[in-house]
Amino acid sequence: MGKVYYITKNVGLGLLVLAATALVTIIALSIAYNKEKAKNRGKPGHGASYSTSMPTTLTTPFIPKEPWDYYRLPSSLLPVSYNVTLWPQLEPNADGLFVFTGHSVVVFKCVKETDLIIIHSNKLNLTTIYGHHAKLSSLGRANVPTIQKSWFVVKTEYLVLQLHSRLTVGTSYALYTDFQGELADDLQGFYRSEYYEDGVKKVIATSQMQATYARKAFPCFDEPAMKAVFNVTIIHSTATVALSNSKEIVIFVDSVPVRVTTFGPTERMSTYLLAFIVCDFVKIESIKNNNLLVRIWARRKAISDNQGDYALNVTGPILQFFERYYNASYPLSKSDQIALPDFNSGAMENWGLVTYRETALLYDPIFSSIANKERVATVISHELAHMWFGNLVTLKWWNDLWLNEGFASYVEYLGADYAEPSWNIKDLIILYDVHKVFAVDALASSHPLSRLEEEVNDPAQISEMFNAISYNKGAAVLRMLSDFLTEAVFAKGLSWYNLTIRTINVLCLGGCTCITLLLSSVCCQAVEKTPGLHIPHTVHNIMNRWTLQMGYPVVTIDTRTGRVTQKHFLLDPDSVVDRPSQFNYEWFVPIKWMKSGKEQQPYWLLQKTGMFIKMKLSGGGWVLANTNVSGYFRVNYDPDNWDRLLSLLNSNHKALSVMNRAQIIDDAFNLARAKIINTTLALRTTKYLAKERDYIPWESALRNLDYYILMFDRTEVYGALQAFLKKQIQPLFEHFKSITVNWTKVPTGHTDQYNQINAIGIACNVGVESCRELIKSWYRKWMENPNRNPRIHPNLKSTVYCTAIAFGSVEEWDFAWRMFKNATLASEASRLRGAMACTKVPWLLNRYLEYTLDRTKIRKQDAISTIQYIARNVVGMPLAWNFVRARWDYIFQQYGKGSFSFTNLVNGITKRFSTELELQELKKFQEENRHVGFGSATLAMEQAIEKTTANIKWVKENKANVLNWFTEETA
Structure with a gap:
C-alpha cells in the first residue's frame, strides 16, 4: 500500500467528490466496454471511422496530402497539462479479456490558427460524446468551436477533430475523452504482466511508453518535445498498490471496494516518460540526502530474499555522484525503482518511477554472479543519469536519440565506478x-549518429534508432x-548547458536538447574558460565530423617517414557507400x-594526409597510437612497426596497457578483414596469449577468433583452429586452477x-583434458541433489550449465527445464534459459523453438533472445532459420512493429x-516478405545481406x- 498523506478536511472532501465522480464515470465505461468490444470484434484497428486518404494497396506509394497523413504533429497546438484517470481490471471479463477504462482532460494552447485538433490515439475505443469522440471547452473568454466531425x-495513429470554426491563437482549451483499452500482454503502452507466487497467479498492470506507446493508454500529443504536466489518478483494488511518477495520495472510498490513488503533479515532461503501475508488490526504502525517498519494489519473494538490497544500497552513491557531476540536485522528491516480471527492454528511465527487468535490478547475495551485480550497478547508473539528461533536458525529436542514450551509456561507467571503485569498470567500455x-x-549501410528529422518518422523507424549506433557509438x-x-x-560544459535549458525556457520548445546549443555551450564556456586547454577548432566543428557523417577512420602511421593518413574504414572494401557526406568522410582526429x-x-x-616528423623512427623503438583507445578510430602501421609491436607482445606484453593490448588485437583482425593487412599478421597477435592473464586482451582475442569459428565451424578448418585455441588456453586454465586451489576459491x-x-x-x-569431466561432475551432483548446488559458483553457472547440456543428453536438458520453471531468481532462470540452447540434439532444439511462441513456457520478453541463443549453436542455426522463415507473419506481428530488440533476431540468426x-x-x-514487412529490423535485413556478401x-x-x-602453429 502506498504511503498515506495527511490532508486538510476541505481538500479531502474535494478529492472524495472527484474520486466518486471518477468511479461513476469509469464504472459506466467498464460496462460499456464489453458491449463496444463485442460489437467491434473482428473489425480492424480502433473500431471507428478511418481517414479516406490512406493508400488503397500495399504497392501504391503513399503521398501525404492532409495534415493527418503526416507522422509528425502539426505545430499549431501545444499541450500544457493532462488529468488522466485510469482503472485497470486485473481479472478477465466475460469474454476473457483484461481491460482498462478511463478518461482524460488535456489542456492545450493554440499557437497557430487552425480548425483541426490532431492528437495521437492508438488501439483505444473512445466513447462517443454528443455524437463525437471528445468534448471541447475553453479556459478563456474565446468562443468554443463546435466539433463538426471526428x-x-x-496509419498515423491519430484522432482527428474537424471544427466548425478556427481556434483562437493564445487561448487555452480543454479536450475531454472517455476511453477503453485492452490490458494486453504485448509489453507496450498500458499492458499486463503475469507471474506465479506460491502457486497463485498474479496479474500486474504496468506501462512502457517509450517511444510511441503513451497513445495506447490515453489520447495525447505523443512527441518528446510536447512536454506537459501530468496529474494521474488510478482506481484499483484494495489488495494492490498504485505507483506513478509522483508521490501518491491514497483516498479510501467506503461505498465501493476499491481504492483511489491520486498522484501529485509531475514536472513538465514528455509523454514517453509517464508511468503507472498497479500490483501487490512490496518495497524496501530509505531516506537519502535532502529528504529524498528511495524505494525498491519487487515481488514479495524477491524482497524477502533480500534481492533488492544491493539496488537500494547502490542507488544512494550513484545519485550522489550525478548530483555533483551535473552540479544540480536530484529534481524530484522520490525515486522509485521496480523490477517487473515482463518487460521488453532492460530498463526505462520514467521520471521518478524507473522500470526494470528483474535481471537488471535484483541481485541475490548468495546465488547471483559478479556479472549480475555489475549489470545491476551499471543499469541503475544508466537510468539515473537520465533523470537529468534525458528527462529534465530532453531530445527534441528521435533523430537525435544518440545524445540521450549515448550520453547515459557513457556516464553509466562513471556512476558505477564511483559506487564500485575496485572494479575499474571504466576500462570495460x-x-x-x-x-x-x-x-x-x-558497414556501408550504417548511419550517422544524428540523422535528418525526415529520415525518422513512423514508429518502426523510431524504434530502429534504438540501436548500437545511438547507444554504443554515442558513448x-x-x-x-x-x-x-x-x-x-x-562535466562543466554539461552543467552550464543544463542550467541554460532550465532558465531560458524558450530554447528548443523548452527543455529539449539542441545539438548546436550543447556543443556551443561546451566550447564557448567550458573550453574558453579553461587555461591551457587548446584544441584546433571549436568543439562544434570537431564534433560535427563525428555526428553528422557515419563511420569512422582508420589512421595509418608510417614510422619510416612520419606520414599520417586517414581513410573511411569499411569492413568490406568493395562495398559502395551511397550516403553522401558534406565532410567527404574526413574527420578531425585527436591522436x-x-x-x-x-x-x-x-x-x-x-x-586526409599529414606529416608528423616526431612519429618517424630512425634508431629503433616503436610507436603506439590511440593510447587507452581514447579515440574512435582504428590504427594501422607500416610493416616494420607492426613487427616491433608483435615482438613486444611476445617479449614483454605488460609494457602496454591491457586496453592497448586488446586494441592491437582488435584492430589487426579487422584491418585484415578489410584487406588492409594480411590475415596471418592478425593471427600473429594471438601467439602471445599463452602468457596473457588479463581479461580485456583475452576477451578481445576470443571475440575476434569467434568470427573464425562462425565462418569455419562447418569446415575442415575448425579442427586446426580448436587445436590452436587449446594450446593457448591451457596455461590460462592451469593458472586459474592454481590460484583458486583447484576451483574451490574465487x-x-x-575482471579476473x-x-x-x-x-x-x-x-x-x-577439449582440454579434465575440463569436461570436471563440469559434468558438478552438474551431475546437482542433478542428484537439486535442492543444493554447492560446487557450482554463481560466476560459473552459465558455463557449467551450457557445457553439461552440450555434452549431455535429454536427461540433462529436462533437468535444466525443471529447474528453469521452478527458479525464483530471474538471473538463475536467465542462465538456464540460455544454457538449454547449447544442446546438440536437433529434436530438443526444435522443441525449444516451439516453446518460444508459447507464453506459458517462455515469457514474451524472452522469446527473441531465446531464438538467438539457439541460432548461436552450430546445430541450432539452420533450425532457427527455418523456424523464423516459416513463422515470419506471426513473429513480425508480435515483435516487429515496435520492439527495440527485434533487430537482434535478424542479426543473431544470420551471424554465421x-x-x-x-x-x-x-x-x-x-523479397517474399516485403508485403509483411520487417519493421524495426528493416535496416538489420540490409546489413545482414551486406555482411553475408562480405x-x-x-x-x-x-x-x-x-x-x-x-596447422603450422599446432604442428
Whole structure:
C-alpha cells in the first residue's frame, strides 16, 4: 500500500467528490466496454471511422496530402497539462479479456490558427460524446468551436477533430475523452504482466511508453518535445498498490471496494516518460540526502530474499555522484525503482518511477554472479543519469536519440565506478561499447549518429534508432570528447548547458536538447574558460565530423617517414557507400600516442594526409597510437612497426596497457578483414596469449577468433583452429586452477573472475583434458541433489550449465527445464534459459523453438533472445532459420512493429551466414516478405545481406591461408 498523506478536511472532501465522480464515470465505461468490444470484434484497428486518404494497396506509394497523413504533429497546438484517470481490471471479463477504462482532460494552447485538433490515439475505443469522440471547452473568454466531425487515422495513429470554426491563437482549451483499452500482454503502452507466487497467479498492470506507446493508454500529443504536466489518478483494488511518477495520495472510498490513488503533479515532461503501475508488490526504502525517498519494489519473494538490497544500497552513491557531476540536485522528491516480471527492454528511465527487468535490478547475495551485480550497478547508473539528461533536458525529436542514450551509456561507467571503485569498470567500455559498435559502423549501410528529422518518422523507424549506433557509438564519441577536453571541462560544459535549458525556457520548445546549443555551450564556456586547454577548432566543428557523417577512420602511421593518413574504414572494401557526406568522410582526429613506452604530446590529424616528423623512427623503438583507445578510430602501421609491436607482445606484453593490448588485437583482425593487412599478421597477435592473464586482451582475442569459428565451424578448418585455441588456453586454465586451489576459491579481482569464466568455457569447448569431466561432475551432483548446488559458483553457472547440456543428453536438458520453471531468481532462470540452447540434439532444439511462441513456457520478453541463443549453436542455426522463415507473419506481428530488440533476431540468426546458398535464401526471404514487412529490423535485413556478401568473399579468399597457419602453429 502506498504511503498515506495527511490532508486538510476541505481538500479531502474535494478529492472524495472527484474520486466518486471518477468511479461513476469509469464504472459506466467498464460496462460499456464489453458491449463496444463485442460489437467491434473482428473489425480492424480502433473500431471507428478511418481517414479516406490512406493508400488503397500495399504497392501504391503513399503521398501525404492532409495534415493527418503526416507522422509528425502539426505545430499549431501545444499541450500544457493532462488529468488522466485510469482503472485497470486485473481479472478477465466475460469474454476473457483484461481491460482498462478511463478518461482524460488535456489542456492545450493554440499557437497557430487552425480548425483541426490532431492528437495521437492508438488501439483505444473512445466513447462517443454528443455524437463525437471528445468534448471541447475553453479556459478563456474565446468562443468554443463546435466539433463538426471526428475520425481515426490508423496509419498515423491519430484522432482527428474537424471544427466548425478556427481556434483562437493564445487561448487555452480543454479536450475531454472517455476511453477503453485492452490490458494486453504485448509489453507496450498500458499492458499486463503475469507471474506465479506460491502457486497463485498474479496479474500486474504496468506501462512502457517509450517511444510511441503513451497513445495506447490515453489520447495525447505523443512527441518528446510536447512536454506537459501530468496529474494521474488510478482506481484499483484494495489488495494492490498504485505507483506513478509522483508521490501518491491514497483516498479510501467506503461505498465501493476499491481504492483511489491520486498522484501529485509531475514536472513538465514528455509523454514517453509517464508511468503507472498497479500490483501487490512490496518495497524496501530509505531516506537519502535532502529528504529524498528511495524505494525498491519487487515481488514479495524477491524482497524477502533480500534481492533488492544491493539496488537500494547502490542507488544512494550513484545519485550522489550525478548530483555533483551535473552540479544540480536530484529534481524530484522520490525515486522509485521496480523490477517487473515482463518487460521488453532492460530498463526505462520514467521520471521518478524507473522500470526494470528483474535481471537488471535484483541481485541475490548468495546465488547471483559478479556479472549480475555489475549489470545491476551499471543499469541503475544508466537510468539515473537520465533523470537529468534525458528527462529534465530532453531530445527534441528521435533523430537525435544518440545524445540521450549515448550520453547515459557513457556516464553509466562513471556512476558505477564511483559506487564500485575496485572494479575499474571504466576500462570495460572498450569491450562493451567501442569494439562492439566498430563492427556495425564499418558497414556501408550504417548511419550517422544524428540523422535528418525526415529520415525518422513512423514508429518502426523510431524504434530502429534504438540501436548500437545511438547507444554504443554515442558513448564512444562522447568519451572521446571528454578525453580531449578532460573530464572536468566536459562535466562543466554539461552543467552550464543544463542550467541554460532550465532558465531560458524558450530554447528548443523548452527543455529539449539542441545539438548546436550543447556543443556551443561546451566550447564557448567550458573550453574558453579553461587555461591551457587548446584544441584546433571549436568543439562544434570537431564534433560535427563525428555526428553528422557515419563511420569512422582508420589512421595509418608510417614510422619510416612520419606520414599520417586517414581513410573511411569499411569492413568490406568493395562495398559502395551511397550516403553522401558534406565532410567527404574526413574527420578531425585527436591522436594520443607513445614512443617506446613514453607518452607524447597529442597530435591532431585535420585532413586526409599529414606529416608528423616526431612519429618517424630512425634508431629503433616503436610507436603506439590511440593510447587507452581514447579515440574512435582504428590504427594501422607500416610493416616494420607492426613487427616491433608483435615482438613486444611476445617479449614483454605488460609494457602496454591491457586496453592497448586488446586494441592491437582488435584492430589487426579487422584491418585484415578489410584487406588492409594480411590475415596471418592478425593471427600473429594471438601467439602471445599463452602468457596473457588479463581479461580485456583475452576477451578481445576470443571475440575476434569467434568470427573464425562462425565462418569455419562447418569446415575442415575448425579442427586446426580448436587445436590452436587449446594450446593457448591451457596455461590460462592451469593458472586459474592454481590460484583458486583447484576451483574451490574465487579470484579476487573483478575482471579476473570474468577471465576464469573464459578459461573454463573455452577449455571445455576445445577439449582440454579434465575440463569436461570436471563440469559434468558438478552438474551431475546437482542433478542428484537439486535442492543444493554447492560446487557450482554463481560466476560459473552459465558455463557449467551450457557445457553439461552440450555434452549431455535429454536427461540433462529436462533437468535444466525443471529447474528453469521452478527458479525464483530471474538471473538463475536467465542462465538456464540460455544454457538449454547449447544442446546438440536437433529434436530438443526444435522443441525449444516451439516453446518460444508459447507464453506459458517462455515469457514474451524472452522469446527473441531465446531464438538467438539457439541460432548461436552450430546445430541450432539452420533450425532457427527455418523456424523464423516459416513463422515470419506471426513473429513480425508480435515483435516487429515496435520492439527495440527485434533487430537482434535478424542479426543473431544470420551471424554465421557465409555461403552463396545462405545469401540467396536471405534475399529470397526478404523479397517474399516485403508485403509483411520487417519493421524495426528493416535496416538489420540490409546489413545482414551486406555482411553475408562480405563473409562469402572473405572465406573464399582466406580459408586456405587460415588453415595453413593454424596447422603450422599446432604442428
